[in-house]
Amino acid sequence: MPTEPRHSHLARELIHHAAGADAHWYRLARLPAQDQLIGTGRHTDHANAGFLKGIIVEYGWPDVQLVGRDGATAAWRIALHCDPRTDIQGAALREMHRAVQRGTASVRQWAHLHDRYALNTGSLQDYGTQYRLGPHGPERHPVRDPDELDTRRRQVELPLAADALRHLRQRLAAPPRGAGEWEGAPAPGLAGVG
Template sequence: MEYPHFAAQIINLKNKDLEFREKLIADKKLGEGYNTEMEKMHNQNAAFLNEIIEKIGYPTIDKVGSEAAEAAWLIIQHSISQPEFMKKCLKLLETAVSENKAAEINLAYLSDRIAVFENKPQLYGTQFDWDENGFLSPNVYDNLDKVNQRRKRIGLNTIEEQTEIMRKRAQNENQLPPKDFEKRKLEVEEWKKRAGWLI
């Protein structure tokens, strides 16, 4: 590991993020839109990680170790109000994966998340949201067979199996579907425009 100091900082950011998420779960507030305090934390974490990336490049396993590399990816995944930062990290992560310095699964999750925010079909079916029937379901993807083939190639289960897991997790975390599906859908689209995902 080249940068143990940065590794410790990245892991600390991730721990604070997850602790706050646990607090929201305990307070039964996780499913109530994008919490303002959480958004602020995600933005601060993204800014801090961006400073590290400017100094050392993408935080790969050889640079910061596997725990911090995974933590960096999580921070990037959660920086949803920062489209430019997420897209910059996607390119850096693509390069790192091509050099066998980062996990392809992380690239799949990040590219899917960006696709969903840009209202494009995801390729791996990793991103889920509530559907009009009140079930947690995968966001739009291109083709079920192709998605499952891609998932299998990088070591993921089928999208059907993952759907069951995600629904059980939502139940365990006291997450509930939105009371008004259409209203929430509009709010999400408005947020995407405000954040800069959509023009």
């Protein structure tokens, strides 16, 4: 039986902040990269990054014990979009990794954040969770050692790379479901589905 998070007020705030950015993130998943850096949604991402930083400084990663499953997922969604603030994204990545080691955060979500941070800092991704729009739809950003990609993905509980890409293409081709599309899968910036 799930226990009540220690800080349900933080959970509510994280969920509120992430939900406030949902429409922006949903639009980003369908825009070419050159169009993703503009608009008021980026201001929301910047404000959310500052909010998340304050939580990390005070509590560490807002994991399931601290803010519950929904609050932890909202924190992860915010961390994925700290793109202009790689200092905050890197701190989130490190703190989330500690929580994964304690068993209080999702290794699958951590892998998405790891890849996002790698791309934002000029490195290749390890788990193949980050995509961009190409001339024929979504395509995976380059990965380190592509022959071992599915082995690494299995280690962090992700589906096979080909299955994930197929699912992403299906999801982007489907009519919008609205804010509820965020049920466990990152959409913005073509973060992928697993």
